[in-house]
Amino acid sequence: MIYFDHSATTPIRPEVLEQMNIVNRDYFANPSSIYKTGRKSRSLIEKARFQIAAAIGAKSEQIYFSSGGTEANNQVLWTIANQKNKHVIISSVEHPAITKVLEKIKPYGVETSTIPVDDKGIVLTNELMNLIRPNTGLISIMLANNEIGSIQPIKEIIKKISNHNIPLHTDAVQALGKIEIDVNELGIDYLSLSAHKFYGPKGVGALFVNKDNNIKPFIIGGDQENGLRGGTENIAGIVGMGLAAELAIKDQNTCVAKLKKLEKHFLNNLKEHIPSAKHNKTNNLPGLISISFPGNKSNILMAKLDRASIAVSNGSACNTGNIKPSKVLKAIGLDDNINLSTLRISFGKDNTIDEVDFLIKTLIEIL
C-alpha cells in the first residue's frame, strides 16, 4: 500500500517501537510505587516529559500526559464549563474535538463565537476584537488545520488580545515536526499534542499548560500528573511519545525539505496532467494538500484509489460512507459539489517520488 494519509495518522518509527517494546517488557512497575522498579518507571516518564517540553520550548512541569489530542482539548474546554467566564471564541475551521465538545457543554452555559477564515483558511484576526466579551474565558484556535493545512497567526492573535486577560489554547496536533513550535514565542496558555501524528504511538498525547491557569482534571482518579489526570500512566506510550518528539524535532529540517519536494513534484505533475484539478491553496502546512476534482465524488475516487492500493482521505467521511460537505471546506468558500469532490493528500517523511508518480498515473487513469 502507498500511504498518503499522514494527517490521519503516521506509522510508528522503528526506533520508537523498539523503545516501547523494551519498556513494555522490562519496566512494568507502577510509576507511583516508591521501590526501585517503580522509580525506574517514574524516571522514564519524566525523561519523556522533558523531551516533549524541549520540543516546544516549554518546561517539564508544564507538560501533562493524557490519551491524546482529543482528551487534551476536552480538558481545556470542560474547564470552561466549570468556571465563571463561559464564553469561548474559536475559528470556523476547528476540529470536532473542539466543536463537538463545545456543543456538548452548551447546557452548562458555555457560549461560542466563531471567527471566520479567508479563502486560504486563515482566521480574520480583525474580526476577533468584535467577538470579545467581558465574560470571554478562552480563545481556542488550532495551530495548523487538518484538512487544508492552513497555519494560523497565533502570535498575531496573542498580540491583539494582550490587554485582555484571556487564555489562548491551540490545538497543535498537526504541527509538531512540520513547523516550529515555541510556546514562549507564541505566548500561548494551552497547547494540545498527539503522538501518533509525529510517528509516535496512538493513545497518548500531551497538554502544555502555562502556569497561573486554573485547568481542572478531566479524567478523575488518582493523583497522577500532578492531580490533573487520573489513571496509571501509559509508560510505554509516554516513552514512545517523548522519543518520537525528540526525533521529529531533530529531523524537522530534512523532513520538511522532503515534504516540500514531494509536494512540488505532485503539484507540478497535477497541473500538467490533470489541469481541471483545483488545489485549495493555503499558507501551507508542509506535505498536506487539499485538491478538488470537479465533477467527481470523493468517495468514489477514494474507492478507486483504494483498489490501486493508494490511501488518501476525504476529510470528513465516516466509515459507513456517509459523506457530508466538510465544514472546513465550506468555511473557505467551496460550494457543496466542489466540497464533495475534494481529496486530502498528506505526504510523510518516507514517501518517495516514485510513489507520487504512481499517484499521478493512477489519478489520470481513474478520472
Add this chain to the structure above:
Amino acid sequence: MKETIIIGMSGGVDSAVSAALLVEKGYNVEAVFMKNWDEEDTEFCTAAEDYKDALQVCEKLDIPLRSIDLTEEYWEKVFKVFLEECESGRTPNPDVLCNKEIKFKAFLDAAKEMGAEKIATGHYAMIDYKDGLYRLKRGKDINKDQSYFLCRLDQYQISKSIFPIGKLNKDYVRKQADKLDFLNFDKKDSTGICFIGERNYKNFLKKFFDIKPGEIIKESGEIIGEHEGLMYYTYGQRQGLGIGGGFGRKEAPWYVSDKIIDENKLVVVQGQDHRSLYHKHVKASKVNWISGSPPDSNADITAKIRYRSLDTSCKINYDTQNVFIEFEIPKFAVAPGQSIVFYDQDICIGGGFIESRANKNIL
C-alpha cells in the same frame, strides 16, 4: 483475469452469504456498503452496526469493503416520490423504486465505474438467459421471494446483476452463515420500509407533514369518527382506526375501504367480507415489461397486488398509457400506489403502479 463482481453488502446475512458463494466460485469479489439514508435519529441508526457486521464478513472472506454515499440520489429519486405519494393519499412502494433507481442504477453505475463487470445483491430471485433475453424469476424460497420488488428492472439492469442466493432457502442461508462464522448469522430480517425500520410509521410521517384530520364515514355518509390524516391509513387497514369493532367486541371490525381525497374523508366498512373491500378490475400505470415488450394478450398471466400476497390469474389489456387488469376473482384491499407485479409461471414479467380499482370493467 477473473471477472470482478461488486456486491452490495448490507451487513445482513443474505448479502454476506451471497458474497461467500461468489468467492467460492472464484470471482474477484469486492464489497460496497451503501449509505442511502442520512440518519440523525440515533436511536434507530443501525448503519454503524450494519457496517461493523459487513466488515466482519469481509474480513472473514478477505475481500475489500468500501463505502459509497447515495443519500442524495435516494432522497431525490425515492424519498421525494414517497412523500408525494403519501401526500396524495396513496400507499407508496419505496423499495421498488429503491431497486430501480438506487441499487440497480446509482450503485450499478458506481460499481461499473469502480471496475466491476457485474454487481451482486442478496435478493431472493433468479436470473436466466433464454432466446436472447434475460429473465427474472421468483426466488426458490417461496416465503422470501423478492422478485416483486425487482419488477421495474430492465434488460440492462438484469444483465449486469447476479443473485447468488436466489436458488436457496433462507434457513440454508442462515446455516451457511453460521458455518462460515459470520457473526450476523442470526441477525433479524429487516422489515418494513428501510428508512423507517422499526419506527412508528405515523410518527415518522408527522415530521414531514402537518396533521390534516378529517371525518371517518360509513358508505352511507354517516360520520362515525375522526382520522388524523388520510396518509396514515391504507386500504384494507383494520387496526388503529379508533372506532371500535376491535378485539373483544361483538360487532364486526371496521376496515378502510376508500379514501375520498377531495373531501379528506376516510370511508370504512364493517367485516372483512364486505364487498367494497374487493375489486376485480385494476388500472395500472407506468408498467415496466422486463423483456422490453408486453406479453401476448392470450398469455396465462398472474398478478400480485402487494408483496405479501399470493398471485391470482388475470387478463390484461392495454392502451398507450395504462394496463387494465381483470382478475379471475376479486382481490382484497387493492391499494393505489402499490405495485402490481405480473408473472408468467415462475417468471416475473414486469410491474406497474396501481392507479385505481373497480368492480365493473369501466376503467
